[in-house]
Amino acid sequence: MSTSPANWHPDPMNRHQLRYWDGSQWTEHVSDNGVTGVDPVQAKGLDRLEQALTIGNEGDAAKIAAQVSDTGWRGAGVTGAAFQGAGSLFTEPILVVNQKAKIIELTNQYSVFNAQGQQVASVNEVGQSKAKKAVRLLTSYDQFLTHRYVISDPSGAPVLQITRPAKLIKSSIIVSDGAGTEIGRIIQDNMFGKIHFSLQGGGHTLGSIKAENWRAWNFRIEDHSGNEVARITKTFEGVAKTMFTTADNYVVQIHAELPQPLLSLVVAAALSIDTALKQDSRGLG
Secondary structure (H helix, E strand, O other): OOOOOOEEEEOOOOOOOEEEEOOOOEEEEEEEOOEEEEOOOOOOHHHHHHHHOEEOOOOOHHHHHHHHHOOOOOOOOOOOOOOOOOOOOOOOOEEEEEEOEEOOOOOOEEEEEOOOOOEEEEEEEEOOOHHHHHHHHHOOHHHHOOEEEEEEOOOOOEEEEEEEOOOOOOOEEEEEEOOOOEEEEEEEOOOOOOOEEEEEEOOEEEEEEEEOOOOOOOEEEEEOOOOEEEEEEEEOOOHHHHHHOOOOEEEEEEOOOOOOOHHHHHHHHHHHHHHHOHHHOOOOO
């Protein structure tokens, strides 16, 4: 961010939707749903506790390479890319999505890398009030509440927004561009069996996401004709993450250069697997 001009960006402290960057540092000025306020940069209370209990390095280049190429349950077994990437979230054929591991998790955070270990995006949950964090810490009701995420490029500029509205049974994901204009939706179709979602945009079904096992770890993404266009594979997080946290890692393989809005929906699907599924793991949907 050191070379980014002054502007509002997703709050890297994950306490508000936006925080003001003055061109050289983050300031105390914050904004939620268009209402501005003041909150010191230094973490406090539950936020400080969450930061203190964050472990691991989700951006380790050697581990990312192993996630992509290793076979079996450790990696995705990807041996080659379908096309040449250009170094951004929407131009890479392989995306590695690693969740930040926290012993106490009050806000979800993910880092997104290409196959070479270059970070192409970050995913931050926003709009978490103190009350909502307390609910998440003390109960399981958080799975029924609204969750909002901002996906930013390496400069901090928002490129996608994902919202999972409050729900009782089935999940839906609203996918918007960086400015908040809706692109499409990811709609859960079933409650039982291997989970299935539809990709919808402009009043049409553009494709689908199909879990390939009952634990909903690996997914096949199809276009409207049923052709596989992408695949999401859960990879091994490491012993410490598996034992002490709920963090998950995924490799996304896109088989061809896709048109919009299907491309944005496929990328959003890869970044919202945990939002739609892990949040709902107690209720199978």
